[in-house]
Amino acid sequence: MEQPVLQLQGVSKRFGRFQALKDVDLTVNTGDIFALIGENGAGKTTIMRLVVGLSPMGQGQITLLGEHAGHYRHALSRIGAVIETPTAFENLTVSQNLKVIAIQHGLSDDELIAKTISLVGLEEKAKTKAKHLSLGLRQRLGLAIAVLAQPDFVILDEPTNGLDPMGIVQFRSLGKRLQSEFNTTVLISSHILTELYQVATKFAFLHRGQILQVLTKSELDEKTRGGLEITVSDAAHAAEILDEANLKQLQVRDDSHVVLQNLTTPPEKVNELLVKAGVSVISITRREATLEQYYTQLIQEQGAAK
Numbered sequence: 001m002e003q004p005v006l007q008l009q010g011v012s013k014r015f016g017r018f019q020a021l022k023d024v025d026l027t028v029n030t031g032d033i034f035a036l037i038g039e040n041g042a043g044k045t046t047i048m049r050l051v052v053g054l055s056p057m058g059q060g061q062i063t064l065l066g067e068h069a070g071h072y073r074h075a076l077s078r079i080g081a082v083i084e085t086p087t088a089f090e091n092l093t094v095s096q097n098l099k100v101i102a103i104q105h106g107l108s109d110d111e112l113i114a115k116t117i118s119l120v121g122l123e124e125k126a127k128t129k130a131k132h133l134s135l136g137l138r139q140r141l142g143l144a145i146a147v148l149a150q151p152d153f154v155i156l157d158e159p160t161n162g163l164d165p166m167g168i169v170q171f172r173s174l175g176k177r178l179q180s181e182f183n184t185t186v187l188i189s190s191h192i193l194t195e196l197y198q199v200a201t202k203f204a205f206l207h208r209g210q211i212l213q214v215l216t217k218s219e220l221d222e223k224t225r226g227g228l229e230i231t232v233s234d235a236a237h238a239a240e241i242l243d244e245a246n247l248k249q250l251q252v253r254d255d256s257h258v259v260l261q262n263l264t265t266p267p268e269k270v271n272e273l274l275v276k277a278g279v280s281v282i283s284i285t286r287r288e289a290t291l292e293q294y295y296t297q298l299i300q301e302q303g304a305a306k
């Protein structure tokens with residue numbers, strides 16, 4: 001059954017006079033791969049640091065695995081986190097690093113270490129010292145450290161930072177395996193929105209310290225579903241004609257572009273309607289909005305609403 005793993009209620013945080021988070025409400029449930037999406041400085045890392053107690057609480061309440069931030073007893077031992085640059089023992093090899101972490105968790109299972117190394121695709125570097133790893137490989141070691149003890153909840157801040165394309169592909173499968181094989185709940189931030197879209201099941205859009213919207217993957221898919229981009233001589237007139245024909249979900253982008261969403265009407269029909277009404281149709285193209293475009297649009301709407 002779905003249960004809250006992490007809840008933020010009315011969380012605000014200031015750094016001096018700067019309001020980094022404002023009244024943030026979030027619920028991450030068991031099995032979610034919950035993506036935090038936001039521009040540089042939106043507050044993603046601040047949320048993660050507050051959750052793990054790396055930063056003192058501001059206002060509001062954070063509940064992690066049933067315990068309140070500031071009063072954690074067992075919650076932190078049940079999570080794995082990579083926040084900012086992952087740290088490792090520089091003079092120890094990849095497998096020695098993982099051995100140390102295993103011992104810290106009271107585990108002495110070499111098979112688990114080997115399995116974790118393969119999960120993050122570090123087999124060929126198992127005997128390499130951490131100080132000789134590239135940024136992307138360090139990132140993989142950080143991931144391995146975070147997931148080694150099979151925590152209930154994993155927090156990953158920019159886990160794909162520095163990964164090469166192969167690393168990103170492997171990361172995608174790691175995200176899916178964490179969920180399907182270990183039922184791990186994940187909170188993740190990344191700048192690579194196409195990657196987040198591939199792995200996440202829920203999306204929170206954060207802008208200047210505030211949550212604009214939280215969507216499930218199917219809600220996001222619904223909102224970004226394909227539409228027709230219509231280039232015409234007179235967009236306002238075209239919109240009137242389409243509206244009269246009961247094609248309601250439309251948006252005038254500028255003087256010459258109208259976008260019609262959730263369309264079941266074929267493009268030929270749209271063309272016929274417009275041409276009959278004397279609007280010159282230059283082109284009709286089918287488009288799907290990406291997560292990136294959706295996020296940009298959301299921020300623009302937010303700016304326009306102010």
Ligand SMILES: Nc1ncnc2c1ncn2[C@@H]1O[C@H](COP(=O)(O)OP(=O)(O)OP(=O)(O)O)[C@@H](O)[C@H]1O
Binds near residue numbers: 020041044046047
């Ligand atoms: N210790 C601090 N002192 C002062 N300001 C801070 C501190 N930590 C974060 N900030 C500010 O708070 C804001 C949010 O920062 P945060 O690191 O959470 O953003 P982010 O969404 O993770 O961005 P990025 O994508 O760049 O990592 C930024 O403007 C940052 O400069």
